[in-house]
Amino acid sequence: xxxxxxxxxxxxxxxxxxxxxxxxxxxxxxxxxxxxxxxxxxxxxxxxxxxxxxxxxxxxxxxxxxxxxxxxxxxxxxxxxxxxxxxxxxxxxxxxxxxxxxxxxxxxxxxxxxxxxxxxxxxxxxxxxxxxxxxxxxxxxxxxxxxxxxxxxxxxxxxxxxxxxxxxxxxxxxxxxxxxxxxxxxxxxxxxxxxxxxxxxxxxxxxxxxxxxxxxxxxxxxxxxxxxxxxxxxxxxxxxxxxxxxxxxxxxxxxxxxxxxxxxxxxxxxxxxxxxxxxxxxxxxxxxxxxxxxxxxxxxxx
Amino acid sequence: xxxxxxxxxxxxxxxxxxxxxxxxxxxxxxxxxxxxxxxxxxxxxxxxxxxxxxxxxxxxxxxxxxxxxxxxxxxxxxxxxxxxxxxxxxxxxxxxxxxxxxxxxxxxxxxxxxxxxxxxxxxxxxxxxxxxxxxxxxxxxxxxxxxxxxxxxxxxxxxxxxxxxxxxxxxxxxxxxxxxxxxxxxxxxxxxxxxxxxxxxxxxxxxxxxxxxxxxxxxxxxxxxxxxxxxxxxxxxxxxxxxxxxxxxxxxxxxxxxxxxxxxxxxxxxxxxxxxxxxxxxxxxxxxxxxxxxxxxxxxxxxxxxxxxxxxxxxxxxxxxxxxxxxxxxxxxxxxxxxxxxxxxxxxxxxxxxxxxxxxxxxxxxxxxxxxxxxxxxxxxxxxxxxxxxxxxxxxxxxxxxxxxxxxxxxxxxxxxxxxxxxxxxxxxxxxxxxxxxxxxxxxxxxxxxxxxxxxxxxxxxxxxxxxxxxxxxxxxxx
Numbered sequence: 086x087x088x089x090x091x092x093x094x095x096x097x098x099x100x101x102x103x104x105x106x107x108x109x110x111x112x113x114x115x116x117x118x119x120x121x122x123x124x125x126x127x128x129x130x131x132x133x134x135x136x137x138x139x140x141x142x143x144x145x146x147x148x149x150x151x152x153x154x155x156x157x158x159x160x161x162x163x164x165x166x167x168x169x170x171x172x173x174x175x176x177x178x179x180x181x182x183x184x185x186x187x188x189x190x191x192x193x194x195x196x197x198x199x200x201x202x203x204x205x206x207x208x209x210x211x212x213x214x215x216x217x218x219x220x221x222x223x224x225x226x227x228x229x230x231x232x233x234x235x236x237x238x239x240x241x242x243x244x245x246x247x248x249x250x251x252x253x254x255x256x257x258x259x260x261x262x263x264x265x266x267x268x269x270x271x272x273x274x275x276x277x278x279x280x281x282x283x284x285x286x287x288x289x290x291x292x293x294x295x296x297x298x299x300x301x302x303x304x305x306x307x308x309x310x311x312x313x314x315x316x317x318x319x320x321x322x323x324x325x326x327x328x329x330x331x332x333x334x335x336x337x338x339x340x341x342x343x344x345x346x347x348x349x350x351x352x353x354x355x356x357x358x359x360x361x362x363x364x365x366x367x368x369x370x371x372x373x374x375x376x377x378x379x380x381x382x383x384x385x386x387x
Numbered sequence: 388x389x390x391x392x393x394x395x396x397x398x399x400x401x402x403x404x405x406x407x408x409x410x411x412x413x414x415x416x417x418x419x420x421x422x423x424x425x426x427x428x429x430x431x432x433x434x435x436x437x438x439x440x441x442x443x444x445x446x447x448x449x450x451x452x453x454x455x456x457x458x459x460x461x462x463x464x465x466x467x468x469x470x471x472x473x474x475x476x477x478x479x480x481x482x483x484x485x486x487x488x489x490x491x492x493x494x495x496x497x498x499x500x501x502x503x504x505x506x507x508x509x510x511x512x513x514x515x516x517x518x519x520x521x522x523x524x525x526x527x528x529x530x531x532x533x534x535x536x537x538x539x540x541x542x543x544x545x546x547x548x549x550x551x552x553x554x555x556x557x558x559x560x561x562x563x564x565x566x567x568x569x570x571x572x573x574x575x576x577x578x579x580x581x582x583x584x585x586x587x588x589x590x591x592x593x594x595x596x597x598x599x600x601x602x603x604x605x606x607x608x609x610x611x612x613x614x615x616x617x618x619x620x621x622x623x624x625x626x627x628x629x630x631x632x633x634x635x636x637x638x639x640x641x642x643x644x645x646x647x648x649x650x651x652x653x654x655x656x657x658x659x660x661x662x663x664x665x666x667x668x669x670x671x672x673x674x675x676x677x678x679x680x681x682x683x684x685x686x687x688x689x690x691x692x693x694x695x696x697x698x699x700x701x702x703x704x705x706x707x708x709x710x711x712x713x714x715x716x717x718x719x720x721x722x723x724x725x726x727x728x729x730x731x732x733x734x735x736x737x738x739x740x741x742x743x744x745x746x747x748x749x750x751x752x753x754x755x756x757x758x759x760x761x762x763x764x765x766x767x768x769x770x771x772x773x774x775x776x777x778x779x780x781x782x783x784x785x786x787x788x789x790x791x792x793x794x795x796x797x798x799x800x801x802x803x804x805x806x807x808x809x810x811x812x813x814x815x816x817x818x819x820x821x822x823x824x825x826x827x828x829x830x831x832x833x834x835x836x837x838x839x840x841x842x843x844x845x846x847x848x849x850x851x852x853x854x855x856x857x858x859x860x861x862x863x864x865x866x
Contacts, residue, residue: 132536132540218687221620221684221688221692222692223692241684242684244684248687331686
């Protein structure tokens with residue numbers, strides 16, 4: 086017979102496991118198993134059609150990736166995507182949040198307008214922007230011609246030099262509203278007494294923003310940035326619909342490379358290796374995100 | 388249109404056919420001797436000649452072909468699943484399936500799933516096949532790499548036995564189309580339609596500026612210069628549509644110099660991609676990109692954009708496929724005088740290359756629980772009666788010869804003067820298919836690099852050859 090305290094602890098833990106069990110099972114079936122399966126597949130050769138995977142090839146798929154210049158191109162593009170998108174998305178979101186945090190007549194309307202792209206279907210957004218960027222009749226070039234800047238008119242998506250920036254611009258336009266909402270919520274939660282004290286001390290708007298608001302908002306800014314980084318690394322649909330990674334791999338990112346290797350070239354092993362690398366990177370960043378969140382909670386508690 | 392001699396040469400020369408014989412093939416296909424079929428098998432073209440439509444008599448015509456009943460019927464209520472990727476084909480497929488049910492097999496229904504595009508459908512099919520699913524029973528596949536994938540993995544059934552049991556059904560297809568779908572000796576799928584890539588043009592703009600349909604590349608360049616001087620874009624070319632479009636000019640040139648068989652051999656790893664003819668194809672792509680003939684930034688232009696440019700009169704020509712006919716018609720304003728012509732001869736004295744291929748093709752899942760019924764349904768859709776209904780509905784070219792009466796019947800409801808034009812061009816078609824996925828990818832990227840001026844023709848073809856060599860000996864043969 087077990088002692089009463091042990092039985093009590095076991096009963097308490099059993100109840101906990103019973104409540105979390107279904108969720109853990111779902112997590113294991115739909116997250117852990119696919120990740121594990123992808124790792125396993127990345128060590129094999131498989132065309133994706135036959136019911137059984139092909140021979141075990143060890144790290145050969147990873148070696149092939151390292152030697153593949155398209156992989157490095159895709160990795161670089163993913164990094165550029167993140168490096169360019171995140172500051173723009175968070176920076177613009179912060180500026181707009183500061184603006185909308187003031188007492189403006191059309192504040193609610195503006196907030197809604199900035200958030201509309203976030204809730205719009207991505208397919209619709211990409212189709213609209215394809216037409217905007219169309220070199221001959223597209224809105225952007227038409228406007229440039231109309232304002233006397235015809236020399237700047239350009240085949241935006243058809244030129245490898247401008248295709249990636251053009252896609253990033255759409256991504257920023259689509260997601261800036263999301264950053265705005267998070268940051269606005271953060272601004273509205275800032276301690277008013279601190280702000281008031283700064284104003285009493287004679288801080289002007291710029292000083293208030295730079296010396297008080299920004300430091301207080303740092304954890305939320307970091308969180309928004311991390312969400313943007315993860316979103317940027319995972320980007321697939323936008324690129325795939327707009328350019329399919331082209332022209333000449335100029336917009337190829339890791340996720341589109343993964344798709345191409347898996348479903349167009351039938352290299353499921355290589356595609357799985359790309360997936361494993363991508364998951365590893367995203368998980369690492371998610372870990373950083375968790376640390377940042379913990380830090381923010383500690384700051385709040387202090 | 389090419390001359391008789393051109394066409395003779397275009398058919399491979401092994402057993403050159405006169406126009407009269409080509410026309411006879413259309414009418415007398417059912418009695419054509421096997422030797423003719425074997426001779427045509429050596430060619431790379433897809434399609435054949437159709438007869439001139441008979442003058443339509445008064446009154447409503449009927450489909451002159453017999454809708455033959457199946458050899459096997461469902462013993463109880465049965466639903467076949469069919470996954471395809473061309474939304475605008477659903478209506479006619481449904482119509483034929485319902486007629487089949489009404490006339491021949493009341494227990495058999497067809498459930499069609501139309502994916503939004505080929506990529507989505509291919510992903511779905513791949514997952515189903517890998518999971519050994521008996522669904523779908525019928526699968527739509529593209530010729531080329533897709534056909535190779537499903538065939539070499541043993542995922543689909545061979546039509547050889549079906550053809551052996553019903554030789555008349557087999558004779559209903561263009562032999563060269565079946566050739567394109569024959570992998571390692573097995574007929575992987577059968578085509579529902581054939582189609583071409585041609586140049587649509589705005590007749591009014593041509594008339595207004597005194598332009599004639601070009602016969603040679605020089606003619607086309609002159610037309611381009613005239614139109615550019617008037618502020619009209621010569622050709623809307625949607626090179627950004629998918630990964631096959633950037634290769635169209637290449638196929639065009641290679642077909643135009645009758646090197647399409649060489650292309651196929653290179654595709655199969657039997658000849659180098661760096662041979663002078665194939666490098667010349669890349670030079671042609673480069674030249675076209677720099678010629679000022681295309682609307683600016685072709686790689687940033689998708690099909691709807693190009694159609695809009697053409698329909699609004701911004702461009703005088705549109706280089707596209709027969710399958711776009713409906714979208715183009717839908718976009719054109721009333722009174723738009725639409726015409727078409729084959730791409731002009733790319734070499735002096737050469738023929739006019741019309742890219743041609745089978746359209747959607749149908750096959751049976753090797754794990755289907757009703758393979759015989761699935762074959763019967765495919766026979767209904769692609770057989771003598773079905774093909775006339777199918778192409779009447781869509782204005783695409785049939786998968787094989789049909790009679791003059793059948794064309795007259797189709798024209799009664801189609802009322803599209805372009806349809807007979809497409810039929811006329813079909814026999815002059817040249818390939819636009821690559822079987823090896825890695826090579827196709829290298830070609831797509833290479834052609835994009837040529838269009839954007841990033842690489843030279845020689846370096847592009849060297850990189851294609853490197854990709855081809857990396858694949859090594861192919862595990863499949865075609866035809």
